[in-house]
Amino acid sequence: MQGGEGETLSLWGGARLSGEVAISGSKNASLPIMAASLLTADAVELENLPEVADTTLMAEILRGLGAEVELGAGRSRIQAAHLGSAVPEALGRRMRASIVLLGALLARTGHASLPKPGGDQIGARRVEQHVRGLRAMGAEVIESEDQITAHAPHRLRGARVIFDLPTVTGTENIMLAAVLAEGRSEILNAAREPHVEDLARFLNAMGAAIAGAGTDRIVIDGVERLHGAGHRVVADYLEAGTYALAVVATGGDVTLENCPARDLTQLFLKLEEAGASIRVAPERVSIARAASAQVLPVDMCTFVHPGFPTDLQAQYLALMTQAQGESVISEYLFENRFQHVPELVKMGARITIRGRDARVEGPARLRGTDVSAPDIRSGAALIIAGLCADGETRIHQPWHIDRGYQDMVGKLIGIGARVARRGGGAAVAGAAEATYE
Numbered sequence: 001m002q003g004g005e006g007e008t009l010s011l012w013g014g015a016r017l018s019g020e021v022a023i024s025g026s027k028n029a030s031l032p033i034m035a036a037s038l039l040t041a042d043a044v045e046l047e048n049l050p051e052v053a054d055t056t057l058m059a060e061i062l063r064g065l066g067a068e069v070e071l072g073a074g075r076s077r078i079q080a081a082h083l084g085s086a087v088p089e090a091l092g093r094r095m096r097a098s099i100v101l102l103g104a105l106l107a108r109t110g111h112a113s114l115p116k117p118g119g120d121q122i123g124a125r126r127v128e129q130h131v132r133g134l135r136a137m138g139a140e141v142i143e144s145e146d147q148i149t150a151h152a153p154h155r156l157r158g159a160r161v162i163f164d165l166p167t168v169t170g171t172e173n174i175m176l177a178a179v180l181a182e183g184r185s186e187i188l189n190a191a192r193e194p195h196v197e198d199l200a201r202f203l204n205a206m207g208a209a210i211a212g213a214g215t216d217r218i219v220i221d222g223v224e225r226l227h228g229a230g231h232r233v234v235a236d237y238l239e240a241g242t243y244a245l246a247v248v249a250t251g252g253d254v255t256l257e258n259c260p261a262r263d264l265t266q267l268f269l270k271l272e273e274a275g276a277s278i279r280v281a282p283e284r285v286s287i288a289r290a291a292s293a294q295v296l297p298v299d300m301c302t303f304v305h306p307g308f309p310t311d312l313q314a315q316y317l318a319l320m321t322q323a324q325g326e327s328v329i330s331e332y333l334f335e336n337r338f339q340h341v342p343e344l345v346k347m348g349a350r351i352t353i354r355g356r357d358a359r360v361e362g363p364a365r366l367r368g369t370d371v372s373a374p375d376i377r378s379g380a381a382l383i384i385a386g387l388c389a390d391g392e393t394r395i396h397q398p399w400h401i402d403r404g405y406q407d408m409v410g411k412l413i414g415i416g417a418r419v420a421r422r423g424g425g426a427a428v429a430g431a432a433e434a435t436y437e
Helices: 027-039 053-064 096-109 128-136 168-178 194-205 237-250 261-273 310-320 340-346 376-388 408-414 431-436
Strands: 008-012 017-022 043-047 068-070 075-079 111-115 140-143 147-151 160-162 184-188 209-211 217-221 230-232 252-257 277-281 284-289 326-330 350-354 357-361 370-372 392-396 418-422
Touching (some): 017 408, 027 096, 027 168, 027 194, 053 096, 096 168, 168 184, 168 194, 261 284, 310 357, 310 376, 340 350, 376 392, 408 418
Antiparallel strands (some): 008 392, 043 075, 209 217, 326 357
């Protein structure tokens, strides 16, 4: 659910987590796939779109562009028979992923105008690589302080685009632009994340000709038109990883249903080194740590896929506050992605930041207090810390968590967590709230 002003999320530590959690569709895959639906006038049907605030916001943006959007619990429908080219300013600024509309609108309409996107403030996320690639394809792109405007009055042409660093949204933008371009496009040093692969699967189902997604070289042969298609969004490996980290931090035994294990190799390696037991079966993974077993300290550094995901760094750091000794967490991708650290320190964590390294001294006896979620993944880290803490932890700004996690309160309650949501006219937790209020 999407949170309101004044809401808080309360957690009480000490519960042993057990049971099953169904992993939802990937938020990071859904947003560019929704943007890709603009590349045809035909209807597309999408299954497994996660019910999170970011997909709701993207639906609002698509409607603002003239598309018809029906979001459903199991199946959603999007049709952009008539399409504008200017992203509504107030909506576009609220979400970083709105940048992927640039390539889609330029390819479909020959024009695109959107505000410089907002989203989580985790550090510089440059758009010049997007712009350079689109210019190589023949687009005229004008950047102002707060706006990006692009024109391609004639059909875009295929080009060779080389990224100096892999960029997920940059790779997605060039893919979206290239599928309708004239000739062949080649993306070198492309991002390899699972959501990039899923976007390619959807585009190919619409009639595109994309090869190499999931590698660092993607080749796209432009086609004259795309058609409607159906697609099931891939499961969210970041959501699965977050629950796996919560189980290891608190102790317990939880099975993750619909878990994309192949996308979590690095995380599972670290969790096994930290003392967890992991059992992988088709479409499900069981994670366990006995309450009597210590969490061992294991150093970690983030890196582009298939390295350790930066979107699990905050949650991993929360786990390491419970480890028996010192660990070093290195953030190589973003320079401002330790915003959760001051909040964890408020709870009693012992963490020292030096440049892009966080030195964590454990085990820390965390205590419940008032903290704020500065971004999606920091909010998830604070939830893990709250499940380990003595007393009540109250997380303010929980709407950040709503942006990336479907029904996190309900799923946590389902595996035995003590959690309640209050304020803002929407209290959610049922019996758990009555028990622990």
